Amino acid sequence: MGYLFRRSLLLCLLLGLLLPGATLQADPNTLESLIEAGGKYVGVESCLQCHESQHTQIIQESHGQAADVRTPFAMNGCESCHGPGEKHVINYAAADGKDPATIESGLVAFSGVKASPVEAQNSMCLQCHQGGSLIPWHDSLHDTAQVSCSGCHTMHKPSKVMDRSTEAEVCYSCHKKTRSQSYQMSSHAMREGKLVCSDCHASHGSNGPFMLKQTSLNENCYECHAEKRGPFLWEHYPVTEDCSLCHRTHGSNHPYLLTKQGPQLCQQCHAKIRPDGSGHVRIFLDYGDLSDPKRQRMVVGRNCSNCHKAHGSNHPSGVNQLR
């Protein structure tokens, strides 16, 4: 623990040095700077003169519900999210409508070639969305990868990522390997849309590994596989500690999403031999001809699982996970 204590102390010292200087320098790309540059609020009616179709769309969505005091439309309308529009209107008029100069006008744009920096976009959303599932957003994998909120969500029309049947399309646009894995011989019901990314992952950050919704990988798996949770009389320790030691999560060339084919999967950790000389390792050498399935009762079928249960046993004689 002394080792850990020293590391903790070092960490605290490091942060103590950094914190005082935290607000010394201003970033022109921050939300505050952009809003300040935008001037005054001009109101929804001004926006409608050019952006009627966007308005028509958003009032059908959650953010456009003025009756909900939490929404942008209960506050400053379009400018709640895009920032004050005074300078934008002035610049637009000055350019005779040819160059709206969105960013230069201090507006926050969430899409298009003139989209604002990701940090500014997300800061705008985080003004209201920092609670609940968003609490761990900062320094989450998506945050550090500079994923913008609008990269996944659309505000003016139904968001694909909010619909179970189209959610994966959005995730796969970046997670291409996962899409390929969904086609493998063994996978969860991802292709069929019966298991979607958000069933397991918290895309806004989490307190667990791999942006999983629960605090540990196993707890996440137990959400659907509660029968594996135990506690069992005879635990299989790797199972208790980490399901992913034996299973992949998105796709595998082996049944039940196993990482390897049995019995080699089990032989990564087991070479047990009994005092009488019998033992499982002999399945390779004692039986000679591997091409003869007659000799391979520990190799064919479900291999080790022909006799053993891998996930723990609650049988008083289940020491060897045999029942």
Next chain:
Amino acid sequence: MNNVRTNRMAGLMLAMGMVSCNLVAEETTKKAEAVKAEPSVNEIEVGFSYLSDDAYRFGRFNGMTDDGAYIIGDVRAKAHTENGDFWRLRGTNLGLDSQYLMFQAGTQGAHSLSLEYDQLPDYENDTGVTPFLGAGGTHLRLPAGYDPDTAVFDISDPKNFTSELPADLDRFLLPFDQETERKRLKLGARLFFKSRWELDGSFQQETKRGTDWIGSSMGPAEEEAIMLKTTGALLPEPVDFETNKMHAALRYHGKQTQWDFSYRGSLFSNKDDSLTWQDPFDLDRTGRLALEPDNQMHQLSAAVGHTLSATNRLTGLLSVSRLTQDDDFLPFNTSTSVDDLPRRSLDGEVWLYKGQVKLTSRPMPKLRLSAKYDYDERDNNTPTATYYYYIADGIPGELPNKAWPKDNDPLSYQRHQFNLSANYRFNTKMGLRGGYKYQQIDRDSEDQERETTREQSLTLKWSLRALEELEVDVYGEHTRRRGSTYETRRDENPAMRTFYLADVDRNKLGASFYYMPTSRLSLGLTGEYLDDDYTDSALGLTEAEQVSLLLDASYQISERISSHAFYTHEAFKSSNAGAQDKFLTTPDWSAELEDTIDSAGLGFNFNQFLDRWDLGADLVYTRSRGKIHMINNTINPSSGDSIADPDDPTQQFPDLETSLTSLQLWTRYRYSDTISYRFSYWYEDFSSEDWTVDDLEADSVDHLLLLGEDRLDYTQHVVGLSVNVRF
């Protein structure tokens, strides 16, 4: 079944016709008025799909396993009123075994209720066979006339087995489908008050019913060579689970501080506590195994986020969970009673503690820092006792003469993890991210080989926007795990190292390129290499490698035509080593394993083709191959020569191969702004060569009763027609 579907289809066609006719009349008028289209988000789609073939695997998760027609419905609708009242309805795959339906209503920002229903089939295999009567139940018995052969076993020549199953086994085999189905019903409620507070609660009941498989074994009547004479049988396992889940959360969404207090509960119940079976190798013996016991989990957690200043944020989490399990024990074996047990049930109890604190800071515009500490503890309070266990049922004798004593050894552990990371943006074109992670796990179990493992990682990522059109990321990671003294388990070879506890050096390198020469074309390339070197493992997993390569492209051919293509290659290589003698600490055999998976895809969308038509196509091809190369290093102790040819083909396992080709074509004809028709064609071909299952009958292997399944290759053609109405 087909008649039912035919009738359904006829009804559907009639319904579709009626719906279409009514709407067509209305729409004709509307079209003439050329009303300006406004966004419409409500739609109903009803149609049918016709499958050319029976293909159980094709319908594994969607429920369409048999040939013929299936009615499929889809609905997406919602409405808001000016005072914030709303409702939402979403349904997919309606009519199939994989249907989903959700309805939510309430007043936005005030309260809402939701109801969800979801079905998830898992139709794994319908070609299995078993001689047991009562498959799907808890008592399996063999039919009258079933007469196993007398065993022939010679300890001096263990290869000389003869099957003990009846010679006329085929006469008794009954079909057995491995299939389960989940059904979930979830009720949720949310209440918002004082603008920043939220109360969120839900209750979900899930049932999972069906039949799966489970392995079993039966001990020999003789004492010698127990391993060699133990018989095994794959049995139909009853699945009748119910899991009730509760969740309640109180959240505060402040500007500066956010709280989330929540409770989660999960109550798992298995209607069947054991499975009893008559030994297919000896009718006088009966085996009984324990099925998954009921268990419960209750968790309380508190999460907080606090913005210290414009550039500093602190978040934290505390969570406590209690896991319990107290199902009644079965006797040691079918010849003993529960009175012989040291206790009647486990009274298992585990406490899980989790604590996390994270500070993120931006001390200067170009620098972001983060520090995180994680604490996890599994405190297993399950009582211990000495159990005189029998390896398997079928071993005769009185306690404790034929049984071994063994104390249960519940696993507890503590995990500390520190993460430090820094991200520096030099300018708009270049950034550097570095991180350090330290993890220590202390395990408290006598049976664990290693009490403490320590792992340290360094990561580095360099991002460069080399050109306006080109983004490059290069990253690497080095991890090193060491720990306390390694003590091998009882009866285990002292040179064996359990890989997740063993010393390891891990190196990971990756690079990605994203090139967007025009606003219409984007190209991506990512490559990654990972190597795990188990530096102190003579036996067990000694090395593992992963290679992945991803290529993708998307091209917007015109405003209305888009296309994409991708190729993915993944390779997993590893080396296993073993020794057939407990006292031999150098491997006398090893295995080189390699799995390679290649996937490629191509697709396009053409919107407003000939004004009213939309077209789309998607083609995906995946091929996987698993290879195992066995190397026999057996040395003749007297001559020192290798006993066997390491490349002897008779000593090699065949390859495992699977491939999938999937082609989907569709077109949508927009009859009007609100009505469209969709025609689709889906071709899918799946083939596999799995030597562990292929061509094996139930009695193909001595001393083992298999399920005799067939490979699940299929070629499927699916034609679909549907009408979509937007409103």
